[in-house]
Amino acid sequence: MNNPKTTVYIPCYNYGRFLKEATESVLRQSCDNWELLIIDDASSDNTQDVMNLYKGDSRIRLFTVDGIGLPAVCNFALREARGDYLIRLDADDIFEENILLVLSNYLDRNPECAMVFPDYYLIDENNEIYAHERTQKVFEQNHVFDNAPNGACCLIRKSALEDLGGYREDLGAQDGFDLWRKVLKKYKPGNVNIPLFYYRRHSENLTNQANRIVLARQQLKLENVIDQLDKFRPITAVIPCRRNYDFCEDLWREDIVGKSLLERALEKVTRSSIVDKVIVPSDNPEVKKVLSRYSDERLVYFERKPENTLRSVPLTRTLGRVAESIDFRGIMVIVYLQTPFVTTQTIEEAIYTLILNEADCSVGVEEIREPLYKRAANGLQAINPPKGISTDFDLVYRDVGTALATKTGNLRAGSLYGPRTVKFIVSREQSFVINSDQSLRIAAIMSENAKI
Numbered sequence: 191m192n193n194p195k196t197t198v199y200i201p202c203y204n205y206g207r208f209l210k211e212a213t214e215s216v217l218r219q220s221c222d223n224w225e226l227l228i229i230d231d232a233s234s235d236n237t238q239d240v241m242n243l244y245k246g247d248s249r250i251r252l253f254t255v256d257g258i259g260l261p262a263v264c265n266f267a268l269r270e271a272r273g274d275y276l277i278r279l280d281a282d283d284i285f286e287e288n289i290l291l292v293l294s295n296y297l298d299r300n301p302e303c304a305m306v307f308p309d310y311y312l313i314d315e316n317n318e319i320y321a322h323e324r325t326q327k328v329f330e331q332n333h334v335f336d337n338a339p340n341g342a343c344c345l346i347r348k349s350a351l352e353d354l355g356g357y358r359e360d361l362g363a364q365d366g367f368d369l370w371r372k373v374l375k376k377y378k379p380g381n382v383n384i385p386l387f388y389y390r391r392h393s394e395n396l397t398n399q400a401n402r403i404v405l406a407r408q409q410l411k412l413e414n415v416i417d418q419l420d421k422f423r424p425i426t427a428v429i430p431c432r433r434n435y436d437f438c439e440d441l442w443r444e445d446i447v448g449k450s451l452l453e454r455a456l457e458k459v460t461r462s463s464i465v466d467k468v469i470v471p472s473d474n475p476e477v478k479k480v481l482s483r484y485s486d487e488r489l490v491y492f493e494r495k496p497e498n499t500l501r502s503v504p505l506t507r508t509l510g511r512v513a514e515s516i517d518f519r520g521i522m523v524i525v526y527l528q529t530p531f532v533t534t535q536t537i538e539e540a541i542y543t544l545i546l547n548e549a550d551c552s553v554g555v556e557e558i559r560e561p562l563y564k565r566a567a568n569g570l571q572a573i574n575p576p577k578g579i580s581t582d583f584d585l586v587y588r589d590v591g592t593a594l595a596t597k598t599g600n601l602r603a604g605s606l607y608g609p610r611t612v613k614f615i616v617s618r619e620q621s622f623v624i625n626s627d628q629s630l631r632i633a634a635i636m637s638e639n640a641k642i
Contacts, residue, residue, distance in 0.1 A: 194249075196290050196345070197273035199227040201263040205281035206237035208390070211317075213244060215285040215388075224290055226250045227267055232257035237281075261357045268348070268356050277345045282390045284313070285343075289386035293345040296382055304350035304377030305369075307339040310387035319388070325381055339379075341366025343387040350377055361406040368410055371546075404617060408535045411542035418545055424466040424520040425541060426598065427459045428512055429527065431472035432499035437626050440474060442527055444630055447637045451527040451624070452480055459525055460486050461534045464541065467516070471508050473499050506606050513601040521545075523595040528624045530633055532592045536620055540595035543614045550600055550608025554592035554616040557585060587613055590621035 198216050202209050209228070216226050226249060230237045244250045255266060264278065275294055279285055289308065296306045312321040325339065346369070354372040361368070373379050419425070431442040431452060438444065442452040449457075452470070459468050468486070470477055471494040478491045492515070498507045505524075513522065523540050525532070536554065543552035563570040574586040600608040624630050 194225040194273045195223040196275040196277065196294055197225050197227065197267070197271035197348070198277055198279055198285075198290070199229060199264075199267035199271070200279050200281050201229050201231060201260055201267075202233060202237050202241075202281035203231040203260075204233045204235045204237065206233060206235040206240050208282040209237060209240045210243070211284055212279055212281050213240075213250075215287070216279065217247075218287045219285070219290045220288050221291040221294070224249070225272060227270055228252050229263050229266060230254045231259070231263055259359070261359045261361070264357045265359065268351060271348055274348055275345050276348050276351060278342050280342045282392070283342060284317075284388035284390070286386040286388065288384075289343070290345075292382060292384060292386060296380060297345060297347065300380055302378050303380040304373050305344050305346040306380040306382065307344040308382050308384055308386035310340065310343060310389045311385050313388045313390050315390070315392045317388075322385055323389070324383060324385075327383065328379060328381055338367040338370035339381070340387070340389060341369060342389070344369070346373075358410075361409060367407055371410065371414055404615075405535070408539045408542070411539060411546055415542050415545040419464060422521045422541075422545060424516060425464055426512075426516060426520060426522045427462070427465045427468045427525055427537070428509060428522055429455045429459065429468065429470045429525050430494075430505060430508060431470060431474065431477055431527065432494065433472075433474040433496070435499060435501050440476075441624075442472070442477065442480075444624075446530060446630075446634050450480070451530055452477065454530050455525050455527055456480070456484065456489070458532065458534045458537060460484065460488065462538055464538060465523070466520075469512055469515075471512055504604075506601060506604050509606065510601045510604060513598045516598065518599045518602050520598050521595055522598045522601070523593060525593055526591045529590065529592045529620065529622065530624065531622055531636070532616075532620045536616060537593045539614055540593040543612055544595045544597070547610075547612045549610045549612040551594065551596040551606065551611040553589050553594050553607075553611060553613050554620075555587035555613045556590045556616060556618070556621050558588050562586060590616055591623055592616045592620055 200212055213228065228241050228250065230241060232255065241252050245252065255263060268276065275297060293306050293308065297303060309322065309324045311319045312323060313319050354376065358368050433440055442450060444451050446454065459465060466488065467490060468488045469490045469492050470481060471492040473494045473496045481489045481491055492512055494508055509522065521541055521544065523537060525537055540552050540554060558574065562573040564573055596606055597608060600606065622633065622636065624633050
């Protein structure tokens with residue numbers, strides 16, 4: 191086919207067992223003006239055997255590349271594409287038969303949009319549907335763009351993708367987040383609330399490689415806001431300490447493999463080059479001796495009133511006094527002693543996320559998929575019951591006390607969050623909280639094993 195409207199490409203690395211189903215889902219499309227590129231990225235399984243089944247179809251072109259990785263495969267497909275529109279189908283996923291018809295029609299009718307994405311089903315390794323993921327309409331119901339769509343089912347104008355420079359190849363992950371931020375800067379996205387894609391979740395998914403994805407996401411956020419940081423200064427990190435009311439006296443002194451909790455927090459914060467000042471409020475002057483061991487001029491002790499350390503007194507009372515000392519300017523990031531495995535990059539991500547989303551506050555959270563309940567008139571009532579259909583507004587998150595960034599001006603009114611609060615996902619390890627003697631011992635074991 192010389193001039194197809196849409197180019198579909200399937201990257202495949204050792205997914206030969208799924209490739210036939212993916213390919214057949216393209217062949218079953220209800221429109222005909224498409225081409226398919228199948229790209230084997232140096233697989234060692236039966237991928238080539240499956241590809242050979244389709245050699246005789248003129249609509250399909252077969253390629254083998256030398257282990258270049260997914261982002262480079264995407265750019266390879268961009269160069270080879272003959273269609274006006276481009277869409278990726280991962281080899282372990284499946285298209286609904288009308289996806290190309292519906293999405294291409296959307297872009298035809300909405301010339302101001304550069305990309306469009308659908309809702310989708312979640313399926314297991316046996317093709318059983320177990321959920322329907324629905325995204326609220328962007329610009330209509332959804333005005334916060336902190337969730338990137340699935341990168342494997344977005345239809346995008348080839349000309350727009352070329353204009354945006356294609357995909358980043360130096361990160362090795364997060365092509366969907368990268369593309370989403372690029373489009374939002376220059377173009378308009380759209381979405382349709384029809385499930386047109388079957389997204390397979392299994393143990394080998396790229397999305398399960400959490401650490402690589404998190405690091406790539408943090409790097410992309412940094413690059414998106416680095417030129418804006420000066421507009422939000424001063425950037426102040428606050429590490430709250432107190433003498434009493436935790437499970438032990440002076441929790442900040444507690445040792446994990448040769449370092450106190452306060453020392454661990456200070457070392458993480460002072461490694462950040464974007465933090466202008468580090469303020470440690472405490473009602474115990476002994477904290478000043480710890481700060482004096484460091485030559486970093488950004489460190490400041492702040493006297494905390496004992497009555498403001500009570501468990502029943504909100505932290506905002508202390509933070510408000512700190513904010514007053516810096517004239518309520520800039521951004522304040524709160525770093526908690528109780529989560530010792532939080533990294534410098536995660537602390538900085540709180541700041542980047544706030545700026546990137548033009549928000550008042552950003553919070554490190556963990557997505558809760560286990561059932562949660564509240565007491566109701568007739569007993570327990572599920573807060574997040576399993577649904578056949580769920581939207582991005584149905585997701586439930588837990589503030590894990592890792593890092594929180596807020597516009598310091600919020601504290602003038604005694605608010606930590608402000609009217610527009612966004613989130614970023616934190617790993618299970620970084621979400622570990624020390625709130626008992628037992629958890630303190632576990633933290634020491636975790637730190638010793640990981641050499642943290």
